[in-house]
Amino acid sequence: MVDIPLARPDITETEIEAVTAVLRTPNLALGPKLGEFEAGMASYCGTRFGVAVSSGTAGLHLLMLAMGVGEGDEVITTPFSFVASANCAMYVGAKPVFVDIDPETWNIDAGRIEAAITERTKAIIAVDVFGQPADYGAILDVARRRGLRVIEDSCEALGARYRGQPSGSIGDAGVFGFYPNKQITTGEGGMLVTDDVEVANLCRSMRNQGRDGLGGWLDHPRLGFNYRLSDINCALGVAQLSRIETILATRSRVASWYLDALEGDDRIVTQRIAPDVAMSWFVFVVRLADRYSEVDRDRVLRGLRDRGIGCSNYFVPIHLQEYMVERLGYGEGAFPVCERTANRTIALPFQKDLTRETVVEVCSALRSIL
Numbered sequence: 001m002v003d004i005p006l007a008r009p010d011i012t013e014t015e016i017e018a019v020t021a022v023l024r025t026p027n028l029a030l031g032p033k034l035g036e037f038e039a040g041m042a043s044y045c046g047t048r049f050g051v052a053v054s055s056g057t058a059g060l061h062l063l064m065l066a067m068g069v070g071e072g073d074e075v076i077t078t079p080f081s082f083v084a085s086a087n088c089a090m091y092v093g094a095k096p097v098f099v100d101i102d103p104e105t106w107n108i109d110a111g112r113i114e115a116a117i118t119e120r121t122k123a124i125i126a127v128d129v130f131g132q133p134a135d136y137g138a139i140l141d142v143a144r145r146r147g148l149r150v151i152e153d154s155c156e157a158l159g160a161r162y163r164g165q166p167s168g169s170i171g172d173a174g175v176f177g178f179y180p181n182k183q184i185t186t187g188e189g190g191m192l193v194t195d196d197v198e199v200a201n202l203c204r205s206m207r208n209q210g211r212d213g214l215g216g217w218l219d220h221p222r223l224g225f226n227y228r229l230s231d232i233n234c235a236l237g238v239a240q241l242s243r244i245e246t247i248l249a250t251r252s253r254v255a256s257w258y259l260d261a262l263e264g265d266d267r268i269v270t271q272r273i274a275p276d277v278a279m280s281w282f283v284f285v286v287r288l289a290d291r292y293s294e295v296d297r298d299r300v301l302r303g304l305r306d307r308g309i310g311c312s313n314y315f316v317p318i319h320l321q322e323y324m325v326e327r328l329g330y331g332e333g334a335f336p337v338c339e340r341t342a343n344r345t346i347a348l349p350f351q352k353d354l355t356r357e358t359v360v361e362v363c364s365a366l367r368s369i370l
């Protein structure tokens with residue numbers, strides 16, 4: 001039995017009232033809350049446009065299409081992420097090409113991107129892992145020199161900043177996800193943000209069955225999807241966004257308690273935060289030192305769970321997922337830094353109701369198990 005959950009959404013009466021208010025209107029979809037949420041997200045990220053979609057994955061899929069990525073193309077991304085970062089390329093017949101990660105920040109090692117570029121490479125999908133923006137200075141530099149589009153998978157990083165610039169607004173377009181474990185949630189949902197009017201218009205059309213603003217309900221000038229986000233979800237998003245500063249500050253406080261409690265223990269390594277980023281804490285993940293094996297890590301996870309502490313490994317390398325091995329033929333050892341990291345990670349309980357005492361208790365349990 002788990003007494004301390006790994007994650008919980010931060011929902012208050014504000015959100016409950018916002019959702020019930022929509023239910024008292026006839027506008028449950030494509031209503032006023034959709035535009036309000038999109039405008040609010042665009043304003044928060046400092047972009048011209050926001051396009052709400054039914055999930056972060058849907059947003060990534062639409063961006064592949066809007067940027068002209070298709071059959072036979074290659075897209076560079078990190079193997080240390082959630083599968084959606086690479087799946088979106090496969091949805092359009094393109095091949096995800098992985099580049100190993102930096103051993104300390106756990107983000108894509110930007111210095112290795114250039115060597116992975118071929119004449120088929122169309123785009124780079126950078127992921128802001130665990131809420132830390134990727135190394136965009138180096139990523140944009142190589143992308144500009146080699147004529148590649150840059151998509152930010154910022155699904156874990158709403159509110160983070162790179163050299164002062166909000167995550168999602170740095171590349172050609174960015175995507176956020178609002179599953180209940182994210183910084184803000186709409187139940188299910190996502191948002192893509194961009195300054196590119198063409199990308200925004202195309203995505204807006206494709207998420208709504210290929211309709212455009214001018215035609216009627218039954219006119220579909222292009223192939224589209226139903227990737228819409230309902231007004232019920234959008235109202236929840238607007239309410240969450242109105243509390244974003246509090247939500248992020250609470251998460252940041254819990255993270256600082258963990259960092260304090262774990263400091264100086266060379267068995268436990270935390271994510272290095274680059275000096276030019278501001279973190280938006282998504283999860284609190286530590287990795288065990290290299291002298292521990294994957295088997296040791298799994299025993300630690302069991303030990304924590306036996307003590308009622310919610311925890312998880314985070315992530316399994318994308319290139320080693322069964323379907324990826326079958327389709328792309330990557331094997332163990334292909335991305336050693338990613339694998340060495342992934343085999344040793346432990347996500348610790350991370351949510352707003354944690355007290356400093358509980359955080360200290362979790363860390364003592366971790367130490368005593370080690």
Ligand SMILES: *Cc1c(COP(=O)(O)O)cnc(C)c1O
Binds near residue numbers: 056153176
């Ligand atoms: C959560 C997440 C997504 C999107 O997830 P959805 O469940 O589709 O909203 C995409 N990429 C990363 C890295 C994520 O963490």
